[in-house]
Amino acid sequence: MNSIAIETSGLTKVYSSSFGKRKVEALTSLSLNVSTGMIFGLLGPNGAGKTTLIKLLLGITFPTSGRANILGEDITGYKMKYKIGYLPENHKYPSYLSGGEVMQFFGKLSGMDGTELNKKIDELLELVQLAKWKKTKVKNYSKGMMQRLGLAQALLNNPELIFLDEPTDGVDPIGRKEIRDILVELKNNGKTIFLNSHLLSEVELITDRVGILNKGILLREGDVKEMTQNKEEYKISIEGNSIDKLDDEILRKASFAKMNQDYYSFKVENTQELNKILDLLRTNGIVIKEMLQQKNSLEEIFISLIKEADKEKAQ
Amino acid sequence: MKNIWIMTWFTLREALARKVFIFFLTISAVVLVIMAVVLGLSDKASFTMNVSGGNMQFTNPINMIEMMIVSPLSGLCLLLAIFASASFVPIMLEKGNIDLLLSKPVSRDQLLWGKYFGGILVVLINIAFLVIGVWMIISIKFSYWDFSFLTIILVITFTFAVLYSIIVLLGVTSKGSTLGMMVAYFIYIILSPLLYLGKDKLLVFIQSDFIKSLIKGAYYVVPKTQELMGQITKDLASGKGIEDYQPILTSLAFLILTMGISISIFRKKDF
Ligand SMILES: Nc1ncnc2c1ncn2[C@@H]1O[C@H](COP(=O)(O)OP(=O)(O)OP(=O)(O)O)[C@@H](O)[C@H]1O
Ligand SMILES: [Mg+2]
Numbered sequence: 001m002n003s004i005a006i007e008t009s010g011l012t013k014v015y016s017s018s019f020g021k022r023k024v025e026a027l028t029s030l031s032l033n034v035s036t037g038m039i040f041g042l043l044g045p046n047g048a049g050k051t052t053l054i055k056l057l058l059g060i061t062f063p064t065s066g067r068a069n070i071l072g073e074d075i076t077g078y079k080m081k082y083k084i085g086y087l088p089e090n091h092k093y094p095s096y097l098s099g100g101e102v103m104q105f106f107g108k109l110s111g112m113d114g115t116e117l118n119k120k121i122d123e124l125l126e127l128v129q130l131a132k133w134k135k136t137k138v139k140n141y142s143k144g145m146m147q148r149l150g151l152a153q154a155l156l157n158n159p160e161l162i163f164l165d166e167p168t169d170g171v172d173p174i175g176r177k178e179i180r181d182i183l184v185e186l187k188n189n190g191k192t193i194f195l196n197s198h199l200l201s202e203v204e205l206i207t208d209r210v211g212i213l214n215k216g217i218l219l220r221e222g223d224v225k226e227m228t229q230n231k232e233e234y235k236i237s238i239e240g241n242s243i244d245k246l247d248d249e250i251l252r253k254a255s256f257a258k259m260n261q262d263y264y265s266f267k268v269e270n271t272q273e274l275n276k277i278l279d280l281l282r283t284n285g286i287v288i289k290e291m292l293q294q295k296n297s298l299e300e301i302f303i304s305l306i307k308e309a310d311k312e313k314a315q
Numbered sequence: 316m317k318n319i320w321i322m323t324w325f326t327l328r329e330a331l332a333r334k335v336f337i338f339f340l341t342i343s344a345v346v347l348v349i350m351a352v353v354l355g356l357s358d359k360a361s362f363t364m365n366v367s368g369g370n371m372q373f374t375n376p377i378n379m380i381e382m383m384i385v386s387p388l389s390g391l392c393l394l395l396a397i398f399a400s401a402s403f404v405p406i407m408l409e410k411g412n413i414d415l416l417l418s419k420p421v422s423r424d425q426l427l428w429g430k431y432f433g434g435i436l437v438v439l440i441n442i443a444f445l446v447i448g449v450w451m452i453i454s455i456k457f458s459y460w461d462f463s464f465l466t467i468i469l470v471i472t473f474t475f476a477v478l479y480s481i482i483v484l485l486g487v488t489s490k491g492s493t494l495g496m497m498v499a500y501f502i503y504i505i506l507s508p509l510l511y512l513g514k515d516k517l518l519v520f521i522q523s524d525f526i527k528s529l530i531k532g533a534y535y536v537v538p539k540t541q542e543l544m545g546q547i548t549k550d551l552a553s554g555k556g557i558e559d560y561q562p563i564l565t566s567l568a569f570l571i572l573t574m575g576i577s578i579s580i581f582r583k584k585d586f
Binding site: 109 | 414
């Protein structure tokens with residue numbers, strides 16, 4: 001049962017600022033489907049239109065053209081928001097409220113009340129490790145604490161679909177790991193998570209699918225595993241540098257090259273070639289300490305895609 | 316309905332965090348205490364004599380004493396309230412705040428109405444505290460219980476509601492508090508009193524028919540805060556009732572129109 005959580009078609013947003021003189025096309029004819037039960041990461045450089053997309057989906061800003069559905073309902077309504085959670089970038093809370101009161105406020109606006117709400121608030125503040133700050137006014141919160149409160153707030157109504165705009169922004173490394181764990185846990189409970197980020201290595205760790213957005217245009221969308229598929233490229237570490245004296249056809253063909261102190265890189269076409277190389281090294285008495293298969297990182301893909309797109313545009 | 320109430324309630328919380336309203340409640344409380352002490356010390360008989368001796372052509376003297384205290388304080392209350400409430404809507408519209416609110420299952424209309432009623436509720440509480448306080452002290456002192464005096468709570472709050480609708484409209488359009496505050500003060504302190512005088516008294520000095528009708532027209536369009544806080548409040552306080560409903564009805568029409576425009580702009584606004 002893989003239904004669609006987010007569905008957009010031809011979604012376009014043009015902002016016209018300073019009395020309509022200057023126009024910014026923040027999103028250009030975006031068509032995207034996100035299935036339920038996954039973590040989807042939307043990546044893109046600053047100003048790519050990531051936040052704009054979320055705002056359009058949540059009715060915070062209105063599309064210039066195109067349409068979109070979330071959880072099967074058109075975005076013009078507001079009733080489906082009972083099933084949605086959102087952590088905006090640069091979120092602000094009424095500074096005169098304490099963390100607990102902020103949760104009360106948003107909980108009530110999400111249609112919750114009484115002991116059910118109080119229980120949920122305690123549970124969530126515990127989850128994001130703010131329980132002991134519950135009575136502290138939010139104006140005294142640190143940036144990371146605000147971010148944790150924002151996450152807790154987004155989970156109040158037990159949402160089916162959660163939008164997170166830079167959720168780990170300003171959070172320390174341990175906190176980031178904790179947030180990632182929470183997100184994976186949510187996914188395992190059947191929730192759909194839509195994540196905006198430019199922390200690529202982090203996104204790579206948890207997302208199932210990613211979309212890469214640049215200047216309002218979706219450059220690529222797909223499965224993270226497929227995108228970062230292994231290359232037939234290896235990295236090997238050996239003891240000593242006796243390998244430099246070896247001069248063999250096989251090694252030359254694999255473009256065997258020294259990377260640094262102990263590491264060498266090489267490419268092979270198949271497993272047989274790989275084993276031939278290993279045999280050659282072993283018969284020459286070389287001690288292999290470590291061997292790694294090189295992967296395309298999301299970062300490499302991202303950077304090359306963006307560069308390519310910008311070059312095309314320049315031409 | 317429930318969502319509007321939640322927004323109203325938290326606007327009230329916001330107002331309490333703004334020290335201005337506490338400041339006004341404190342002033343009211345101090346005035347009430349002084350009043351109670353002064354009246355408590357003075358001779359009841361001499362007052363009663365004056366009261367019964369007062370000419371009935373004037374308003375009831377007890378109400379006059381009440382109004383002497385309530386009038387300047389309620390005027391001050393509105394001045395402070397305009398200042399304190401001008402930022403309610405702009406703060407709600409700040410980036411990061413509005414995003415969060417709009418992601419909740421709440422309609423944009425409900426958000427704006429909540430802010431609107433919240434502002435009004437704060438003023439209602441302040442005015443009610445002052446008026447009921449004054450009324451209680453006087454009523455106890457003279458054993459004279461005239462409930463009609465309490466209706467002025469509604470007129471004064473209504474006056475604020477009209478001014479606040481302008482603040483909301485300009486808050487939604489400009490996303491700032493300064494413009495709304497300035498326009499509200501301008502109407503309350505200058506324009507409404509001037510047009511009130513102008514429509515009969517000053518008109519004599521003006522030759523041009525065109526300007527005359529312009530002033531008359533402006534008089535009907537601009538909210539009549541001068542009359543609401545002046546003649547109508549006085550009449551209600553003395554139990555005379557309302558002679559001319561025109562200032563109330565035209566001001567109400569202004570309020571409805573202004574809020575209608577605010578809501579339709581807010582519904583379409585990008586954040
Ligand atoms: N309210 C607005 N009015 C005018 N232009 C806007 C508005 N909001 C965004 N933009 C423009 O739209 C473009 C996309 O902005 P958006 O905030 O969606 O980018 P983003 O991908 O979220 O960037 P970041 O990674 O910096 O958060 C930018 O060029 C921005 O200047
Ligand atoms: Mg953004």
